Each structure stands twice: as structure tokens, then as C-alpha cells.
Amino acid sequence: MDADLKMSVKQLNFFYDKFKALENISLDFYAGHVTALIGPSGCGKSTFLRCLNRMNDLIPKSRVEGKILLDNEDIYDCAVNVATLRSRIGMVFQKPNPFPKTIFENVAYGLRVNGIKDKTLIADRVTESLNQAALWDEVKDRIYDSALELSGGQQQRLCIARALAIKPEVILMDEPASALDPIATQKIEELIHQLKKMFTIIIVTHNMQQAARVSDITAFFYMGKLIETDKTDTLFTRPKLKQTEDYITGRFG
Amino acid sequence: MAINRQFKERWMRRFFFVIASTSIFILLLIMIFLFAEGLPIFKKVSLTDFIFGKYWYPTSEPPEFGIFPLIAASISVTVLSAVISIPLGVMTAIYLAEIAAFKVREIVKPMVELLAAIPSVVIGFFGMVIVSPFLQDMFDVATGLNLFNAALMLGFMSVPTICSISEDAVSSVPRAMKEASFALGATHFETIFKVVLPASLSGITTSIILGMSRAIGETMVVLMVAGGAAMIPLSIFDPVRPMPASIAAEMAEAPFRGDHYYALFATGVVLFCFTLMFNIIADHIAYKYKQTGDSTL
Numbered sequence: 001m002d003a004d005l006k007m008s009v010k011q012l013n014f015f016y017d018k019f020k021a022l023e024n025i026s027l028d029f030y031a032g033h034v035t036a037l038i039g040p041s042g043c044g045k046s047t048f049l050r051c052l053n054r055m056n057d058l059i060p061k062s063r064v065e066g067k068i069l070l071d072n073e074d075i076y077d078c079a080v081n082v083a084t085l086r087s088r089i090g091m092v093f094q095k096p097n098p099f100p101k102t103i104f105e106n107v108a109y110g111l112r113v114n115g116i117k118d119k120t121l122i123a124d125r126v127t128e129s130l131n132q133a134a135l136w137d138e139v140k141d142r143i144y145d146s147a148l149e150l151s152g153g154q155q156q157r158l159c160i161a162r163a164l165a166i167k168p169e170v171i172l173m174d175e176p177a178s179a180l181d182p183i184a185t186q187k188i189e190e191l192i193h194q195l196k197k198m199f200t201i202i203i204v205t206h207n208m209q210q211a212a213r214v215s216d217i218t219a220f221f222y223m224g225k226l227i228e229t230d231k232t233d234t235l236f237t238r239p240k241l242k243q244t245e246d247y248i249t250g251r252f253g
Numbered sequence: 254m255a256i257n258r259q260f261k262e263r264w265m266r267r268f269f270f271v272i273a274s275t276s277i278f279i280l281l282l283i284m285i286f287l288f289a290e291g292l293p294i295f296k297k298v299s300l301t302d303f304i305f306g307k308y309w310y311p312t313s314e315p316p317e318f319g320i321f322p323l324i325a326a327s328i329s330v331t332v333l334s335a336v337i338s339i340p341l342g343v344m345t346a347i348y349l350a351e352i353a354a355f356k357v358r359e360i361v362k363p364m365v366e367l368l369a370a371i372p373s374v375v376i377g378f379f380g381m382v383i384v385s386p387f388l389q390d391m392f393d394v395a396t397g398l399n400l401f402n403a404a405l406m407l408g409f410m411s412v413p414t415i416c417s418i419s420e421d422a423v424s425s426v427p428r429a430m431k432e433a434s435f436a437l438g439a440t441h442f443e444t445i446f447k448v449v450l451p452a453s454l455s456g457i458t459t460s461i462i463l464g465m466s467r468a469i470g471e472t473m474v475v476l477m478v479a480g481g482a483a484m485i486p487l488s489i490f491d492p493v494r495p496m497p498a499s500i501a502a503e504m505a506e507a508p509f510r511g512d513h514y515y516a517l518f519a520t521g522v523v524l525f526c527f528t529l530m531f532n533i534i535a536d537h538i539a540y541k542y543k544q545t546g547d548s549t550l
């Protein structure tokens with residue numbers, strides 16, 4: 001691969017108490033590339049994604065084995081500050097989850113908790129991120145209205161803007177368009193195209209057309225294992241394994 | 254068969270309607286009685302003299318029916334008890350909902366709720382026998398039965414109400430919202446103070462108002478530990494006579510349908526207005542600032 005290695009997962013196992021949800025996963029992520037994680041529901045895509053920003057730390061009795069390197073440093077090292085780590089790795093969730101605050105405050109939130117107090121800087125960043133998330137034109141006259149008044153697609157783009165505001169290096173997206181209509185979905189996909197120049201993007205999707213449209217690299221998960229990973233074009237046209245072929249041609253899943 | 258079921262259905266509906274209307278009717282009767290027995294006092298004193306009159310000497314000659322000292326006592330005791338119970342109750346709720354391990358919460362929450370089951374006379378007794386001598390020694394005051402003692406006891410009594418309802422509100426903040434905050438690099442405490450608390454503010458406020466409404470209507474505790482002096486308190490260690498204590502203490506000796514009797518009922522009306530106001534505010538807040546749930550699409 002001709003790009004910079006940004007994150008690298010090495011022999012990762014993950015347990016929910018006694019249940020082994022991920023088994024021996026090794027996978028690299030490159031800067032400026034979109035990596036799609038596909039696979040049938042329940043195969044561990046979300047679990048895997050949530051290991052990457054240590055969101056699973058919040059789940060009682062869960063356990064991680066193996067290494068995840070961000071710029072060659074293990075994010076599970078005990079010296080790592082989890083809050084700082086999460087501000088470097090943004091996340092967009094499956095269901096839009098704006099705070100019950102104004103649009104402005106939603107985007108400013110991450111800046112404030114990361115210690116930015118300068119009012120003009122905050123205002124600039126809010127505008128910039130809303131622009132990047134292709135939402136500015138729709139909300140510029142009402143950024144002090146409640147975010148809950150926005151439509152689902154707008155809320156999701158707001159959540160993306162919120163994640164962009166703190167200038168993360170990596171952005172994790174867990175089926176960001178699964179709760180949206182086709183037009184809103186298209187907007188999100190265009191957005192991903194725009195954003196990949198600046199960020200390392202990892203997106204979970206159960207929609208294979210979407211994976212084919214937005215990603216450069218695709219990884220196929222099945223029952224907690226990483227079955228196959230390749231350039232998206234290659235994986236969808238000439239999969240090496242029978243299992244992958246069956247899944248992408250819709251013979252199971 | 255179908256007709257038979259419809260018939261049953263109709264009679265069940267009537268049955269429940271009658272039961273429900275009976276209880277509402279009885280409550281209504283009590284209220285009418287309260288007003289009917291309280292209003293005649295205003296033939297003797299004007300409403301403003303009654304409420305703002307500084308002297309409550311119902312048995313002297315001529316009697317004075319100014320309940321301002323009683324109102325001042327009720328308000329000061331309630332406010333001071335809220336100052337004690339709000340931080341205790343709300344912080345315990347946050348601890349239980351957000352910080353405590355699951356097992357701790359499963360044990361402690363029912364225990365806090367059980368506190369609400371302690372009979373108020375026991376709390377009053379505790380205040381009289383343990384707290385009062387302690388206050389007297391500690392602060393070198395004339396009597397340990399005073400405003401502060403009453404506020405302390407009422408504060409303890411409202412903690413279960415405040416804690417239990419607040420805990421429900423705090424723990425019903427959607428997980429997705431907390432995760433959004435964590436994902437942006439917020440710490441646990443930033444998430445609690447900037448996301449969880451604002452989102453559960455309506456529930457917490459409701460709990461506080463219900464706790465205060467319990468405190469202002471509480472009779473036995475203030476009767477036992479407030480000291481009983483019908484004076485406007487100047488310090489938190491002054492003995493006071495809140496409205497419920499006055500009614501309970503004097504009703505037995507007030508001549509039936511005499512002026513004193515009417516004045517006590519009118520005091521009851523004032524007290525009722527206070528608790529009614531608390532409940533309307535609580536209702537209003539619960540309605541206006543509904544708990545924020547999942548975002549809808």
C-alpha cells in the first residue's frame with residue numbers, strides 16, 4: 001500500500017464477559033483512505049469499531065486482548081489518557097444522537113470539553129465544521145435553535161460536524177446512514193468522499209453497494225472473525241474466498 | 254357470547270367509574286369542609302391582617318390572629334431543610350445512577366427508599382432526644398428544639414423523595430447521549446455535569462419540589478422539635494412554630510366553631526395553598542421540560 005499507516009490492529013480478541021465477540025483480528029488502516037467493514041448483522045463490526053476508540057471500556061466485564069496502535073503507540077497502554085485518545089478518534093453513531101442543546105452548542109461541546117475557551121475561535125470552528133458537514137446553508141439562520149428540531153438526516157450531519165469540530169485524526173462511523181432516507185444517505189456518502197482527504201475514515205455498513213461506493217478498502221467480517229480484506233474493487237469483483245463471494249453475491253447473510 | 258362479553262365490559266367500566274368518582278368526591282368534601290370551616294374567621298379579621306399580622310395570641314383577651322410568624326416559620330424551616338436535602342439527595346442520586354457499581358446501586362437504592370418508611374414520629378423522637386441536646390451543647394443555645402433542628406430532621410425526611418426521583422431521572426438519560434459525550438473526549442464528570450444533569454433537570458426539579466412540599470406539610474416532626482414559639486425567627490437557632498405544628502397543637506383546646514377554631518382551619522387553607530402551589534409547579538415543570546428521550550427521526 002502506498003499510503004501512510006495510521007492505525008494498526010494486531011491479534012485483537014474481545015470478550016463480553018465470557019462471550020468471545022472478536023477473534024484474532026489483525027487489520028491496518030491508512031491515512032486518507034476509507035475502510036469499510038462489512039458483514040452480516042451480529043458478526044462484531046460495531047464491537048470492533050468501538051474497540052478502536054476504547055468505547056467498550058464503558059461496558060462492565062468486557063475484556064480486550066492484543067494491540068491497537070495509533071501512530072505506532074498502543075491505545076490500550078495504561079499511560080494513555082482515554083479522553084485525549086477519544087478526541088483524536090471521532091465517532092459517528094448509528095442513530096443520530098445530538099445533545100438536547102442548540103445546534104451551536106452541539107458543535108461547540110467538544111471544543112469546550114477539550115479546553116478551548118476563546119469565543120471567536122469556537123464560533124469560527126462551529127461555522128467551519130458545519131460547512132464541512134454540508135449543513136451550514138441549511139441551518140445558518142437558526143444555529144441557536146434546538147438541535148432536536150432538525151430532521152434525521154440533518155441531525156446525523158450535525159453529529160458529523162460535531163465530530164469534525166475537534167479536528168480528529170480518525171473518524172469512526174457505525175452505519176451512519178442506516179436510519180436515513182436515500183437522499184440523506186446520498187448526502188452522507190458525498191460527505192465521506194469530501195472528508196477522506198483530511199481524515200482516516202473507518203465505516204461500518206451492512207449495505208454492500210454503499211461499501212462499494214464510498215470505500216477504498218473493504219474488510220469482511222463473519223462470526224467475530226476477519227475473513228478477507230482487500231482493495232474494495234478487488235474484493236467485490238474477485239474475492240479470494242468462497243465465503244466472501246457468497247456474502248457479496250447475496251447467497252447468505 | 255359476544256354480547257355477553259360486551260355486557261361485562263360495560264359493567265366493569267361503570268364499576269371502576271363509581272370507585273374513582275367516590276374517592277374524588279370524598280377528597281372534594283374534605284376540601285369544601287376545610288374552606289367552610291376556615292372562611293368565617295374573616296368576619297373577625299381581614300385577610301391581610303390574618304396573613305401579615307405579626308402576633309398570634311389566639312387565647313388572650315382580646316385574641317390576636319396574625320399567622321405571619323407561623324408562615325415565616327414554615328417557609329424558613331422548609332427552605333433551610335431544602336438547603337440540606339437538595340445537595341444530599343441529588344448528589345446521592347448522581348452517585349447511585351452514574352458512579353456506583355451496579356451491585357452497590359442495587360443495595361443502596363432500596364435502602365434510601367426505605368428511609369421514607371421511617372415514621373415521622375420516630376424522626377421527631379430522634380431529633381428531640383439525640384439532636385437537641387447535641388445542638389444545645391455544641392452551639393451553646395437556649396434550646397436545642399429550634400428551627401435548625403426541625404430543618405435538619407425535615408431535610409433527612411425529604412432526602413429519600415429527592416434521591417429516588419432524581420435517580421430515576423438521571424439514569425433514564427439515554428446511553429447514546431452519554432456515549433456521544435465520551436466520544437468527543439469528555440471525561441466522566443464533564444459528561445455528568447454538561448450532558449446528564451441538564452438532560453435530567455426536569456426530573457430533578459420535580460423531585461426537589463415534591464420533597465419540599467412534603468417538608469412544608471409535615472406535622473409531627475415540627476411539632477416535636479421546632480420549639481413551638483410563635484415568633485418570627487431572627488436566627489436559625491430560634492424556636493419556631495410552623496403552621497402544621499400550630500394546628501395540631503391547638504386544635505384540641507380550641508372551642509368548637511369558635512374564632513380560634515376558624516383561625517386554625519384558615520391556617521390549614523393557607524398551608525393547603527402552599528402545597529398546592531408546589532404541586533402545580535412540579536406538574537408544570539414535568540410537563541414543560543419533558544425528559545429528553547431518544548432523538549426522533
Ligand SMILES: Nc1ncnc2c1ncn2[C@@H]1O[C@H](COP(=O)(O)OP(=O)(O)O)[C@@H](O)[C@H]1O
Pocket residue numbers: 016019021039040041042043044045046047048059
Ligand atoms: N453489550 C454487549 N454485551 C454482550 N454481548 C454483546 C454486547 N454488544 C454486542 N454483543 C454481542 O456481540 C456480537 C457482535 O455484536 P455487534 O458488534 O453489535 O455486531 P454488528 O455490529 O456486526 O451487528 C453479537 O453476538 C452481540 O449479541
Ligand SMILES: [Mg+2]
Pocket residue numbers: 045046047174
Ligand atoms: Mg452494529
